Amino acid sequence: MPIITIPGPLREKLGDKGAESLVEVFREWERGTKEDVIALSGEKFEKRLTEEISKLDKRITGQVSESERRITGQVSELDRRITGQVSELDRRIAEQASRVDNRIIHVLERIDRNFRWTAGILFVTLIPMWVSIILVIISKG
Numbered sequence: 001m002p003i004i005t006i007p008g009p010l011r012e013k014l015g016d017k018g019a020e021s022l023v024e025v026f027r028e029w030e031r032g033t034k035e036d037v038i039a040l041s042g043e044k045f046e047k048r049l050t051e052e053i054s055k056l057d058k059r060i061t062g063q064v065s066e067s068e069r070r071i072t073g074q075v076s077e078l079d080r081r082i083t084g085q086v087s088e089l090d091r092r093i094a095e096q097a098s099r100v101d102n103r104i105i106h107v108l109e110r111i112d113r114n115f116r117w118t119a120g121i122l123f124v125t126l127i128p129m130w131v132s133i134i135l136v137i138i139s140k141g
Contacts, residue, residue, distance in 0.1 A: 004026050006019040014022060 004023045006014070006022060010022075011019045
């Protein structure tokens with residue numbers, strides 16, 4: 001707080017009590033002015049802070065919306081790609097299953113042919129032996 005001095009001629013006219021009273025008026029005025037300046041500065045600061053927070057809130061909201069839009073797009077793209085990959089895998093699995101089915105059918109056909117051929121050979125080779133055994137049994141009887 002600055003020191004307030006009353007010049008001599010004014011002090012003589014006002015007297016000591018009047019000069020002290022004038023100094024007290026100036027000090028009260030200074031205190032009131034300081035309080036007003038502080039209050040006004042606080043109000044300006046608060047208003048500016050509110051404006052800046054509002055701007056920041058709008059920016060954050062915009063960034064969040066943009067991020068959500070991009071994430072949604074990326075999720076959609078991934079979903080589309082996964083669906084395509086699953087379809088391709090389904091097609092390849094069906095193709096392989098068809099190949100396996102065809103190979104099983106081919107193996108079963110070969111087994112059937114080989115069984116018939118083996119049974120035919122056994123039948124042809126065993127008939128003379130059975131006929132001989134039957135003839136031996138009949139001749140002994």
